[in-house]
Amino acid sequence: MSARTIAAREGAGVVQVDAEVLGNSAVGAYRHLTLVTPGLAEIARPGQFVALAVGDGTSSMLLRRSFSIHRVSPAGTYGATTEIVVAAAGPGTQELTRLEAGASVSVIGPLGKGFPLPSQPVPCILVGGGYGSAPLFWLAEQLRERGCPVEIVLGAATADRLFGVVEARRVADGVTVTTDDGSAGTQGWVSDVLPDLIARTGAGVLYGCGPMGMLRSMSAIASDHGIVAQVAVEEAMACGVGICMTCVMPVADQHGTTKMVRSCLEGPVFRGDRVRWEAFDDGLCRVPADAVGAPKEVR
Amino acid sequence: MTAATPPSSVDMSVDLAGVRLPNPMMTASGCAANGREMHRFIDVAQLGAFVTKSVKAQPVSGRGTPRMAETPSGMLNSIGLQGPGVQAFVEEDLAWLHSIGARVVVSIAGSTASEFANVARAVVRSRYASAVAAIEVNISCPNVANRGLVFACDPASSHKVMTLVREEVPRGLPMLAKLSPDVTDIVEIADTVLKAGAHGLTMINTTLGVAIDVDRLRPHLIAATGGLSGPAIRPMAVRAVWQVAGAMRAGRIKTAPIVGAGGVRTGRDALELVAAGASAIQVGTAAFNDPTAPERVGRELEQLIAERGFTRLSDVTGIAHERFTP
Ligand SMILES: Cc1cc2nc3c(=O)[nH]c(=O)nc-3n(C[C@H](O)[C@H](O)[C@H](O)COP(=O)(O)OP(=O)(O)OC[C@H]3O[C@@H](n4cnc5c(N)ncnc54)[C@H](O)[C@@H]3O)c2cc1C
Ligand SMILES: Cc1cc2nc3c(=O)[nH]c(=O)nc-3n(C[C@H](O)[C@H](O)[C@H](O)COP(=O)(O)O)c2cc1C
Ligand code: FES
Numbered sequence: 001m002s003a004r005t006i007a008a009r010e011g012a013g014v015v016q017v018d019a020e021v022l023g024n025s026a027v028g029a030y031r032h033l034t035l036v037t038p039g040l041a042e043i044a045r046p047g048q049f050v051a052l053a054v055g056d057g058t059s060s061m062l063l064r065r066s067f068s069i070h071r072v073s074p075a076g077t078y079g080a081t082t083e084i085v086v087a088a089a090g091p092g093t094q095e096l097t098r099l100e101a102g103a104s105v106s107v108i109g110p111l112g113k114g115f116p117l118p119s120q121p122v123p124c125i126l127v128g129g130g131y132g133s134a135p136l137f138w139l140a141e142q143l144r145e146r147g148c149p150v151e152i153v154l155g156a157a158t159a160d161r162l163f164g165v166v167e168a169r170r171v172a173d174g175v176t177v178t179t180d181d182g183s184a185g186t187q188g189w190v191s192d193v194l195p196d197l198i199a200r201t202g203a204g205v206l207y208g209c210g211p212m213g214m215l216r217s218m219s220a221i222a223s224d225h226g227i228v229a230q231v232a233v234e235e236a237m238a239c240g241v242g243i244c245m246t247c248v249m250p251v252a253d254q255h256g257t258t259k260m261v262r263s264c265l266e267g268p269v270f271r272g273d274r275v276r277w278e279a280f281d282d283g284l285c286r287v288p289a290d291a292v293g294a295p296k297e298v299r
Numbered sequence: 300m301t302a303a304t305p306p307s308s309v310d311m312s313v314d315l316a317g318v319r320l321p322n323p324m325m326t327a328s329g330c331a332a333n334g335r336e337m338h339r340f341i342d343v344a345q346l347g348a349f350v351t352k353s354v355k356a357q358p359v360s361g362r363g364t365p366r367m368a369e370t371p372s373g374m375l376n377s378i379g380l381q382g383p384g385v386q387a388f389v390e391e392d393l394a395w396l397h398s399i400g401a402r403v404v405v406s407i408a409g410s411t412a413s414e415f416a417n418v419a420r421a422v423v424r425s426r427y428a429s430a431v432a433a434i435e436v437n438i439s440c441p442n443v444a445n446r447g448l449v450f451a452c453d454p455a456s457s458h459k460v461m462t463l464v465r466e467e468v469p470r471g472l473p474m475l476a477k478l479s480p481d482v483t484d485i486v487e488i489a490d491t492v493l494k495a496g497a498h499g500l501t502m503i504n505t506t507l508g509v510a511i512d513v514d515r516l517r518p519h520l521i522a523a524t525g526g527l528s529g530p531a532i533r534p535m536a537v538r539a540v541w542q543v544a545g546a547m548r549a550g551r552i553k554t555a556p557i558v559g560a561g562g563v564r565t566g567r568d569a570l571e572l573v574a575a576g577a578s579a580i581q582v583g584t585a586a587f588n589d590p591t592a593p594e595r596v597g598r599e600l601e602q603l604i605a606e607r608g609f610t611r612l613s614d615v616t617g618i619a620h621e622r623f624t625p
Contacts, residue, residue, distance in 0.1 A: 057588075063374060092369075235364065243332045245378045248366070249364065259360070287360045293361075
């Protein structure tokens with residue numbers, strides 16, 4: 001089985017390919033998949049993601065699964081490859097993490113908007129929760145190329161759910177690790193170490209990817225310090241390409257107007273201070289009363 | 300790039316109540332946004348028609364999340380008709396579809412019968428009206444005046460909506476009524492909307508379901524109930540088309556073209572609906588799996604029809620009724 005292009009329209013900025021699985025290896029609690037994806041790696045940027053189909057055209061799981069792009073290699077030995085890091089969460093990711101080398105999997109990408117890069121060489125702190133660190137190393141390299149000093153903070157519940165500690169040491173000027181249970185690094189949350197780190201490095205931008213709770217607290221910390229947070233969110237997605245309207249969340253625009261925006265299209269990276277975090281609670285997100293088109297108070 | 304279609308031996312064109320479409324393939328409302336996103340994968344102007352997301356008079360935020368749950372061979376959704384309102388829809392979305400030369404079926408919605416009519420008026424009087432191939436009236440939305448019961452489940456409300464919309468729609472522009480399968484007798488509703496002036500029927504919208512999150516032991520969707528779609532509902536769609544086409548053929552209700560929707564993922568699925576009586580086909584949920592599906596299914600359907608020795612799609616429409624002896 002070799003990779004095959006299904007759709008690649010000129011100027012679309014996204015391709016649909018039947019990718020070939022080049023490798024699938026264990027990394028702690030996760031699987032690291034390398035996929036041959038012609039036309040995708042060439043146009044991807046850190047923070048963008050790919051949407052994979054589960055099984056073939058007869059699978060009973062119809063919806064695509066989204067994964068941050070960990071790395072791309074536009075011109076490897078096997079052609080352009082895309083790498084992702086997958087946690088087996090439910091039935092779809094269980095099936096994807098079992099894919100063997102040589103298997104075929106439908107991939108769409110790159111999707112969404114990536115992390116915006118600062119125009120000045122300001123110090124940056126990159127925060128990854130669990131597999132959320134996957135896109136950060138590639139981002140770190142690009143920031144360092146622009147002269148930005150880079151600190152990486154990795155946090156997870158337990159040591160085996162940390163991803164990329166060794167890689168972080170290679171690409172960053174400093175690395176801090178936290179775990180909830182203290183099985184690696186400092187015991188506690190990434191938000192516990194951030195204020196000191198911001199003070200020490202004089203960071204101008206925080207970049208984050210991980211669970212919503214983590215993104216919310218880092219956005220609050222950024223605001224407290226008068227700096228910007230760019231966070232890559234994770235909302236349940238059915239298509240990943242902007243056609244289903246399931247992945248929406250309340251985000252304010254530059255005029256302060258809140259709309260329910262598609263996180264697969266306008267995100268997944270948002271400015272932390274624009275996300276209406278207070279709308280999220282206990283696994284639900286309610287439409288803020290001031291959002292455009294919000295339901296009127298009941299009669 | 301999508302493979303070039305080989306020169307066809309099958310006439311795939313469709314007469315949709317007087318409007319000629321080059322092929323039967325359509326998107327399904329709410330499953331292709333308003334075109335731009337899908338246009339990155341296929342040329343939506345090549346489809347028989349592009350069906351837009353149901354639009355109301357004013358902007359609608361839709362519901363909170365989770366809005367969807369995956370279910371076996373399908374999904375539940377409770378988007379809540381999120382949309383920009385008809386004015387922005389016309390200026391941004393219809394304008395764009397017009398600019399690429401798409402044939403557009405505009406899906407309209409409302410909380411009251413007069414809202415439907417107002418939305419229809421704004422669309423047909425807009426400067427992009429020439430792109431509109433038909434109006435699809437999504438009567439499967441809650442009727443504020445009737446305790447939120449969906450119009451499509453009540454013949455009198457359905458009749459009122461269609462009557463008011465018909466007054467706004469110019470002659471020659473077909474008006475399709477989109478029916479809900481969640482009724483005791485779909486033939487009765489079909490009869491009602493055709494008597495009220497509908498020129499065609501789209502069948503089916505989603506059917507109501509609930510999924511429980513067994514970890515949290517509460518409904519998965521923020522709205523509790525959602526619409527079930529995807530291959531899981533295909534037999535219901537084939538049944539609805541079968542019953543209504545059967546009633547038309549028996550002369551029990553007025554004859555009108557049927558647009559089949561519900562669970563179409565492959566050419567074979569489309570052929571089932573065609574043989575049951577559909578003249579055109581919409582592909583909805585399957586596009587979330589494969590955004591090229593509306594175009595791919597058309598190619599597959601054409602191939603299957605050719606393999607069976609037919610030269611015209613219209614010769615296959617409803618053929619299962621001829622080959623069935625009760
Ligand atoms: C932008 C983005 C980047 C992501 N990056 C990664 C990554 O790098 N590595 C990783 O392991 N996971 C990542 N996820 C989460 C991953 O998409 C989900 O864990 C996965 O879709 C769950 O599928 P499932 O079959 O295991 O679970 P199921 O619960 O069976 O999934 C059912 C449906 O819900 C959707 N869904 C359920 N949970 C999520 C979720 N948390 N996020 C999005 N959709 C969900 C699925 O896509 C599917 O359509 C990312 C999600 C998003 C939105
Ligand atoms: C996410 C989603 C949104 C939908 N939105 C609308 C809508 O706005 N108006 C409408 O008439 N039907 C809507 N539908 C119903 C579809 O148009 C279609 O009738 C139904 O899903 C069955 O077809 P399918 O199985 O191919 O998806 C929606 C369906 C889905 C899955
Ligand atoms: S996931 Fe379908 S619109 Fe975002």
